[in-house]
Amino acid sequence: MSKYRYFVFDFDLTLADSSEGILECFKHVLKEFGYPPKDDRTIYNTIGMTLVDAFDLLTDMPDNPQREDMRKAYVKKADEVMVKKTYFYDDTIAILQTLQNAGVKVGIVSTKYRYRIVNTFNEQAGSLPVDIIVGGEDVTRAKPDPQGLDLIIERFGADKSDVLYIGDSYIDAETALNSGVDFAGVTTGSTTKEDFEKYPHIYIGSSLFGAGRYSKCRGCACCL
Numbered sequence: 001m002s003k004y005r006y007f008v009f010d011f012d013l014t015l016a017d018s019s020e021g022i023l024e025c026f027k028h029v030l031k032e033f034g035y036p037p038k039d040d041r042t043i044y045n046t047i048g049m050t051l052v053d054a055f056d057l058l059t060d061m062p063d064n065p066q067r068e069d070m071r072k073a074y075v076k077k078a079d080e081v082m083v084k085k086t087y088f089y090d091d092t093i094a095i096l097q098t099l100q101n102a103g104v105k106v107g108i109v110s111t112k113y114r115y116r117i118v119n120t121f122n123e124q125a126g127s128l129p130v131d132i133i134v135g136g137e138d139v140t141r142a143k144p145d146p147q148g149l150d151l152i153i154e155r156f157g158a159d160k161s162d163v164l165y166i167g168d169s170y171i172d173a174e175t176a177l178n179s180g181v182d183f184a185g186v187t188t189g190s191t192t193k194e195d196f197e198k199y200p201h202i203y204i205g206s207s208l209f210g211a212g213r214y215s216k217c218r219g220c221a222c223c224l
Helices: 019-032 040-044 051-058 067-081 092-101 114-125 147-156 170-179 208-212
Strands: 006-009 105-109 132-134 163-167 182-186 203-205
Touching: 006 147, 019 040, 019 051, 019 067, 051 067, 092 105, 105 147, 114 132, 132 147, 147 163, 147 170, 163 170, 170 182
Parallel strands: 006 105, 006 163, 105 132, 163 182, 182 203
Antiparallel strands: none
C-alpha cells in the first residue's frame, strides 16, 4: 500500500487541455490592446504563469502598466469561451473517481479561478470527483510560491509526507519543492522530461496513468 493518502493536481494541461481557450483569450486581449500577435507556441509556454506575468512576457514589457487591465479583459473573454473550449484528457475523470473510491482524498491547486474549474467539471464531465479546489482567487501569492498547496494541505488536515502533488510544469515542480511535498510530473504541457529531471520527483511520465500507481488502490486504470 502506498504512503500517499492525498493526491493534489494542477489543472491546466495536467487534468485538461485548455490550450484552445487560453490561446483565444490571449490573442483577443493582445489585439484589443493594440499589441502585435504572438505565435501559438510562445503563448502556450506561458500556461502556468499568472496572467499579469504572462502579459508582461507577451508584450515584451516588464511591469506593463496595462497588465491589470489586460488581466481583467482576459477574465471577461474567458467567461465566454473557456469552459466550452477545455477538454479533459481521456483518463482524467476515471482516475479521479477511482482515487476517491479507494479512499484517497483528491484536490486541485491552480492559478485558474475555482469557479471556472467547477463549471468545467460540471459542464464537461457532469460530476465533480474532487474534494477540495484552491483557485487563483483563494491566494495572494501564485505558484511557485507554495501558499495554495500549503492551504489545501491545511484544509485536508494532512501531513505533508502523505501528499503527492502532480503537475505538468516546472512551476509545479518548484511549488512542490517549496512546500516540501513529493512531486510527480506529466509531460502533457511544455515542460520536458529532461527539465523535470532537474527537480526532486518520484515519477515523470506522459500521462496520469503512471502517477496514479502511487495511490493505495490496485487493479484499476490509474495503477497501470
